[in-house]
């Protein structure tokens with residue numbers, strides 16, 4: 246009986262994993278299509294090629310999936326979310342292009358191909374990254390994007406706050422300054438919540454804002470998003486230590502070589518795993534109140550915890 250039960254649940258979890266992979270691929274294709282069309286409609290420039298190289302046909306586009314899943318919490322149509330997905334992917338790809346530069350993490354490979362600065366040179370990579378940053382705000386403020394201008398304004402402000410000197414950029418500054426230094430748990434969590442968590446924070450905040458939720462609800466979802474980002478970063482740190490560079494599309498085992506301050510390096514594998522597990526439980530508990538509407542988001546969070554790429 247027990248064996249049959251285990252076999253059944255293994256089959257079920259395998260099926261769920263396959264479904265999530267399919268969902269990620271489907272969403273990534275949708276966002277790529279949106280961005281290709283968007284850029285096609287604009288006057289072309291020399292930077293379009295390095296921009297496309299940095300953002301299209303690569304990466305899981307998991308932040309977009311999180312936005313679409315969060316939309317399901319409030320029954321928001323995809324049409325109202327697609328611009329937000331594209332804008333978030335612009336900011337994310339911009340941060341990766343800049344992160345790979347020699348003055349930052351100096352990484353020659355990203356998403357299984359040469360990093361943007363290797364392919365197009367440093368100057369073009371800096372400019373393409375900066376152009377993706379501004380493109381994000383163009384996409385949100387686009388006339389054809391049919392959400393109320395008051396909401397657009399709030400989204401622009403929040404995305405700017407998440408990306409700037411109190412958000413991702415500061416997280417990156419701390420990450421670089423913490424190299425080869427002994428930092429405590431709270432300092433590392435603060436750095437990772439800024440570097441990685443802030444954009445996930447925005448993903449959930451955006452869904453709550455478009456759904457016209459109360460300030461209290463928006464705050465709750467922002468902080469939940471930040472925790473999802475922290476979980477994502479923790480799994481990234483595990484993958485850097487134990488994952489496959491082929492599946493990840495980038496070199497692994499870099500964190501310890503560079504003396505990066507990560508929870509994994511500080512706590513060791515067992516404690517870091519237990520920390521991640523309790524963080525995930527906490528996130529899933531908080532989503533409980535959304536009932537069936539949270540199913541997709543919960544599946545994606547489980548994928549984040551177990552992912553191999």
Ligand code: GRG
Nearest residue numbers: 304305306340343344408413414417440441481
């Ligand atoms: C102000 C946006 C901004 C950037 C400048 C360079 C920089 C400051 C920030 C870097 C932030 C950074 C690289 C965070 C790491 C987050 C992370 C775990 C990235 C990997 O994300 P995946 O796995 O990548 O989603 P794919 O390739 O799948 O898109």
